[in-house]
Amino acid sequence: GNEDLYNVATAVVTCDFSPLKVLVEMPMQMLVEEELLVDCTKSTDPDDPSPLLPQYPFGQFNFYYDCYNVTTDGVTVEPFPFNSCFDDLEGLMFPDPTKGQLILPNGTLAPGRYRFDVRVYKEPFFAPTTGAPLDRQITVTRYLEVLEVARFFLGTRTLLDLDFDQRYSRGDNSTHMEEFQNAFVGDMGTILNIQTYRIGVYSILPGSVNVTWYIKPPKIEQVAEEKSLSTLLTEVNMVGVTVQFDRLEALLKLPVKIVDNVPITLDRIPATQEQVKEALNITGDLIMPLVTIEALKSNIVNANEKLVIRANIKDDVRWRNQTTFYWTLIKGRLDLDAYPLLLGTPRTSSNLVIKKDSLAPGQEYVLRLTATNVNSKLQGRADVEFKANGAPSSGTCKVEPKTGYATATEFNIVCSGWEDDDSREVVEYEFRYYDPITQEAVPLVSRSRTNDVLVILPPVTVYPDYTLLLGLFIVDTFNAKAAWNETITVYPPEIDPNRTYTVDCFESNYTLATYCDCFNDTQSQADLAAMDLALLADSDSEGWVCVGSYNLTGSAAYTQQLIESRLRTARGTNNVPALLTLAKAVTKLNNEAAAVRAAFPVPELIAGTEPTPYMVELEESFLLNSAAESMQLTAVLDALTDAVESSKVTREELDQFGAVVREATANPSNLQVNGNGQAASTNLLELAAGSMETGMDELAAQGLLDAAGLLVEANHAEAREAGVERAR
Numbered sequence: 139g140n141e142d143l144y145n146v147a148t149a150v151v152t153c154d155f156s157p158l159k160v161l162v163e164m165p166m167q168m169l170v171e172e173e174l175l176v177d178c179t180k181s182t183d184p185d186d187p188s189p190l191l192p193q194y195p196f197g198q199f200n201f202y203y204d205c206y207n208v209t210t211d212g213v214t215v216e217p218f219p220f221n222s223c224f225d226d227l228e229g230l231m232f233p234d235p236t237k238g239q240l241i242l243p244n245g246t247l248a249p250g251r252y253r254f255d256v257r258v259y260k261e262p263f264f265a266p267t268t269g270a271p272l273d274r275q276i277t278v279t280r281y282l283e284v285l286e287v288a289r290f291f292l293g294t295r296t297l298l299d300l301d302f303d304q305r306y307s308r309g310d311n312s313t314h315m316e317e318f319q320n321a322f323v324g325d326m327g328t329i330l331n332i333q334t335y336r337i338g339v340y341s342i343l344p345g346s347v348n349v350t351w352y353i354k355p356p357k358i359e360q361v362a363e364e365k366s367l368s369t370l371l372t373e374v375n376m377v378g379v380t381v382q383f384d385r386l387e388a389l390l391k392l393p394v395k396i397v398d399n400v401p402i403t404l405d406r407i408p409a410t411q412e413q414v415k416e417a418l419n420i421t422g423d424l425i426m427p428l429v430t431i432e433a434l435k436s437n438i439v440n441a442n443e444k445l446v447i448r449a450n451i452k453d454d455v456r457w458r459n460q461t462t463f464y465w466t467l468i469k470g471r472l473d474l475d476a477y478p479l480l481l482g483t484p485r486t487s488s489n490l491v492i493k494k495d496s497l498a499p500g501q502e503y504v505l506r507l508t509a510t511n512v513n514s515k516l517q518g519r520a521d522v523e524f525k526a527n528g529a530p531s532s533g534t535c536k537v538e539p540k541t542g543y544a545t546a547t548e549f550n551i552v553c554s555g556w557e558d559d560d561s562r563e564v565v566e567y568e569f570r571y572y573d574p575i576t577q578e579a580v581p582l583v584s585r586s587r588t589n590d591v592l593v594i595l596p597p598v599t600v601y602p603d604y605t606l607l608l609g610l611f612i613v614d615t616f617n618a619k620a621a622w623n624e625t626i627t628v629y630p631p632e633i634d635p636n637r638t639y640t641v642d643c644f645e646s647n648y649t650l651a652t653y654c655d656c657f658n659d660t661q662s663q664a665d666l667a668a669m670d671l672a673l674l675a676d677s678d679s680e681g682w683v684c685v686g687s688y689n690l691t692g693s694a695a696y697t698q699q700l701i702e703s704r705l706r707t708a709r710g711t712n713n714v715p716a717l718l719t720l721a722k723a724v725t726k727l728n729n730e731a732a733a734v735r736a737a738f739p740v741p742e743l744i745a746g747t748e749p750t751p752y753m754v755e756l757e758e759s760f761l762l763n764s765a766a767e768s769m770q771l772t773a774v775l776d777a778l779t780d781a782v783e784s785s786k787v788t789r790e791e792l793d794q795f796g797a798v799v800r801e802a803t804a805n806p807s808n809l810q811v812n813g814n815g816q817a818a819s820t821n822l823l824e825l826a827a828g829s830m831e832t833g834m835d836e837l838a839a840q841g842l843l844d845a846a847g848l849l850v851e852a853n854h855a856e857a858r859e860a861g862v863e864r865a866r
Contacts, residue, residue, distance in 0.1 A: 155265070155272050156184040158199075159615070160258050167283045167430055167520050170249060174282070176203065176240035176256065183260055197261030200235040204257070209250035212281070212521075223252050247284045254280045280437070281523060285428075321385035427451050427461050427509035427518040434524055440618040441497040441526040444482070447490045449507050449520065460512045463488045468521065470503035472496065499528025529618040530556045530565045535610045541627040544597035545700055545723045549626065551610065553589045558614040569593070570609040570790075574600050579609055580722075581715040581791050594704070596722035599628045631696065631727070639695035641766075643684040647706050648698070648773050650765055654684035693731035694763035697724050697770050709777040712785040717778040718794050724774050725802045728767040735760055771802060 163177040178201050183189055186196045205223035206215045215221050224246055233240055258276045265272060383394040432448040439445050451461060465485040467474055472492070474485040482491030490505065497503070503526065508519045533556030537549055556565050568585040572578070575598070583591050599606050610622040643654035690698050700723065708716040740756065743749055749757075775798075781787075782795050 155262070155274065157273050158183055158258060158260055158276055160256070160276050160278050161436075162256050162278045162280055163433075164254070164280055164282065166281065166433060166522065167285065169285050170245060170247070173244045174240075174242040174247065176254060176280075177238070178256060178258070179238040181238065181258065186260075192261075195262040195266050198236050199238060200259045201238050201240075202235055202257040202259075203231050203233075203240045204255040205231060206253045206255075207250060208253050208281070212251050215253070223247060247282075249284050252282045252284065254282060256280070283521065317389055318386070321389045322383075324385045325383045427511055429507055429509045429518040429520040431507060431520045431522045434522065436616070437524050438527050438616045439497070439524045440529065440616060441499045442494050442529050442618060442620075444494045445492040445497070447492070447505065447522055449488050449490075449509075451488060451509050451518075462486065462510050462512060464508050464510075465490050466506045466508065468504035468506050469523075470501045470505075470526075471498045472503070497526035499526050501526050527614070527616045527618050528558075529620040530558045530612045530614050531620060532557050533612060533620075535612075535622040535624065537608060537624045537626055539626075541629075542595075543629050543631050544595050544599070545631050545727075546594070547628075548592045548594060551583070551591050551593065551608070553610060553612060553622070556589075556612045556620065566613045568611045568613060570611070571595065571598075572607045572609060573598055574606065576797075578794070578797070579790060580794050581718060581788065582608070584713065584715050584791075585613060585788075593716075594719060594723075595628050596719050597628075597630045597726050598722065599630075603627070604629050633693050633696045633727075635692045637692055637695045639690045639698050640687050641690060641698060643686045643688075646702065648701055648769065649684055650688065650762075650769055651682070651684060652765075653686075653688040653762065655686045656682050656684040658682050688762065690763060690766050691759060692763065693727050693734075694766045694770075697727050698766060700724070701770050701773060705774060705777060709781070712781040714778070714781050714785060714787050714791050714795075717774065717781055718791070718798060721771075721774045721778050721798045721802065724767075724771050725798065728771055731763070731767060735764070775799070775802060 159182045160178065161180040161182075163180065164175065168174060178199075181199055183196065183199070186192060189196075189199075192198055207221055207223055208215055210216060230242055230246065231240070256278045258278065260274050263272055263274055264270065386394050428451070430450045432450065434447070449463075463486055465474055465487075473480060476496075477484045480493055480496040482493055483489060488507070488509075490507070502523070504521055504523050506519055506521045508517055510517045533554060535551070535553040537551050539547065539549065542549060551569055553567055558565050564587055566585050566587050567583070567589050568581070569583040569591070570579045571582050573580055582593055582595075595606065604627050606626055606628045608624045608626065610624065612620045612622070641649055643649045643656075701720065704716070704720055707713075708720060741750070741753055743753065778795065778798070782792065787795075
C-alpha cells in the first residue's frame with residue numbers, strides 16, 4: 139500500500155533504413171532501328187512515406203547512366219578508345235537524373251554488345267542520429283545486344299600448325315591474348331583490307347590450334363568498293379592464298395602455317411539474297427530466323443520456383459516447321475541434358491522450362507537459344523541473363539499451444555533465426571492455414587516483418603481428429619519462400635445454450651437499434667423506425683445515440699462477445715486476414731445456430747387459444763437472437779468489404795473473400811433484416827466490378843456476383859414476407 143513505490147523500465151529501440159528497391163526495365167536485345175528506353179521509374183523506397191514530395195530526411199531518387207562497349211566477348215570492356223558506346227556529342231547519356239529514364243534514339247548504338255551501369259542515389263546517405271553511412275547508393279548492371287538484320291558477319295575457323303601455348307587463352311592473361319590477336323590480324327591484313335573488314339579474333343582454344351575469327355564489314359555505304367559475296371567468300375576462306383605469319387612467328391618464336399580453313403555458318407554479311415543463295419547453293423527462299431527472348435519479370439529469379447523462358451522466332455511462315463532449336467549454357471551451373479529431371483522441356487524446344495530447385499542459388503546464368511533454318515542453314519540466336527536467388531534458410535518455427543478451441547484459444551506463432559544469404563534486408567513472414575475440406579490456403583496473418591504473433595482460428599476442423607495444418611512462409615525481398623508446416627488440433631468452441639450476454643446500447647460498439655432507445659438532436663426513435671435506417675447502430679451512425687440494453691442467449695451471446703473483443707481492432711487496422719477469420723467464424727456459428735432453431739421443438743398453438751408465456755418468450759428470444767446474428771454478420775462483412783476496397787490485398791485474400799461471401803449468403807436469412815440484404819448486395823456488386831483489375835480469379839469474382847444475386851433474392855423475399863405480415 140506504499141504509494142511511493144514504483145518501477146521504471148527502459149527500452150532501447152534501433153530503427154534501420156531499408157535498402158532501396160531499384161527496378162531497371164530495358165530490353166536485353168534490340169535492333170539498330172529501334173529506340174532504347176531504360177526505365178527506372180518503378181523503383182521504390184520502402185521507408186519514404188511521401189516519395190512524390192520527399193520530406194526530411196528523405197530526398198528524390200537520382201539516376202545516372204554509364205555505357206560500355208563489350209562486343210568482343212560480351213563481358214570485357216573494349217580497350218580505349220573503343221570502350222565508349224557511341225560519340226555522345228548531344229549529351230544523351232546525361233538526362234535529368236530525377237526523371238528515371240534514359241532514351242537513346244534509333245541508330246545511336248551500332249550492332250554489338252553493351253553494358254549499362256545505372257547508379258542510383260537517394261538521401262539520406264547517413265543515419266540522422268548516429269551519422270553512420272547507409273546503404274542507399276546502388277549500381278545496377280544490365281547488358282544489351284544490338285542487332286542489325288540487314289547485315290551479316292562471315293566467319294572462319296583457321297587451323298594453325300603450331301605448338302599452342304595455354305597462356306594465350308582468354309581470361310588467363312589478357313595482355314598475351316591481345317598480343318596474339320594483334321599479330322594474327324596484322325598478318326591476315328597482308329591479304330585482306332583491314333580498314334574495310336576489321337578482322338577480330340573471337341576465341342582461341344587453349345591446347346589446340348583452332349583460331350576462330352570473323353570479318354566484321356561496315357555498312358555498304360562505308361565501303362569504297364562494294365564486293366560481291368563470292369569475292370568475300372574467296373578472300374575469307376583464302377582460296378589459293380598463302381599467308382606469311384611474320385608477326386605471329388616473331389611473337390611465339392615458333393613456325394606458323396595454315397593447315398586448313400573451315401567456314402563457319404554464314405551470318406550477317408552485306409549481300410543480296412541472290413548472292414547468299416548462290417554462295418550456299420540454296421534453291422528455295424533464303425530464311426534467317428530472328429530470335430528474341432521475352433524479358434523476364436526480373437533479372438533475379440527464385441531457385442525454388444519454376445522458371446519459364448519464352449522465345450519468339452520471326453521466321454517465314456512457310457518455313458516455320460523447318461527451324462531447329464538448341465539451348466546452350468554460357469554461364470552458370472545447370473545440366474541442360476537432364477530432361478525431365480531438371481527441365482520441363484528438352485533443350486531442343488523453342489521455350490525452356492526449368493523445374494523448381496534446379497538452379498543453384500547465388501549463381502549468375504547466361505542461356506543462349508540458337509535457331510537454325512534447316513533449308514538455308516542460317517542461324518539466329520539470343521541470350522537471356524539472370525541470377526538465381528535462394529529462399530531464406532537456417533531458421534525454425536513453432537506454434538503454442540498444440541491444442542485449443544476455435545475462436546477462443548490464442549495460438550502463438552513464433553519464427554526465429556531465418557536469414558537471407560542473397561539480400562541484407564530483413565525477411566518477412568506470412569502465415570496461412572489449409573482448409574480441411576477444400577484444401578485451400580487461407581490467409582491467417584498478412585505478410586509483414588513480425589515474426590511473433592497471436593491468432594485465433596475459425597471453426598473449420600472436422601470430426602474426429604479436428605487437426606489443422608498451418609503453413610508458415612518466410613519470404614525474402616525477391617519473394618522467394620521457405621515453407622514450414624505445423625499441425626495443431628483445434629476443437630469447436632464450447633457454447634453453453636444457457637449462456638447470456640447483456641448488450642449495453644450506449645457502451646457496446648455493435649447494437650440492434652430497434653431494441654434500443656435511439657435518438658439524435660432532430661429525430662426520435664419513431665423516426666429511426668420510419669426511416670428504416672441501418673440495423674447497425676454504433677458511435678459513427680449519423681449522430682444517433684442509443685441507450686438501454688437487451689439480453690442475448692446461447693450462440694448469439696457468444697458471437698456478440700467475439701465481435702465486441704475482436705472486430706473493432708481488426709477493422710481499425712484493415713487487417714484482412716483477421717477479418718476473414720472473424721467472418722468465417724461468425725458465418726459458421728450463425729449457420730449452426732439457425733439450424734438448431736429450425737430443429738427446436740416449438741409447441742403448436744391451438745386454434746382459438748392465446749400463446750402461452752413460454753411460447754411468447756421463446757418466439758421473442760428466437761427473433762432477437764436471429765436479428766442479432768444477422769447484425770453481427772453484417773458488421774463483419776461490412777468491415778471486411780471496407781478493408782478489401784481500401785487496402786492492397788493479395789490474390790489469395792480476394793479469393794477467400796469471395797468464398798466467405800458465398801458461404802455467408804448460402805443461408806440468405808442471415809442478412810434479411812431491415813434492408814441489409816439490399817445494402818450488402820449493392821456493396822458486393824460494386825466490389826466485384828472494381829476487383830477485376832486486381833488479380834482476383836474468375837471463380838472468386840463470380841462468387842461475389844452470385845452472392846450479390848442471392849442477397850437481392852433474399853431482399854425480395856423479405857419484402858414479400860413484410861407485405862404478408864402487414865396484410866394480416
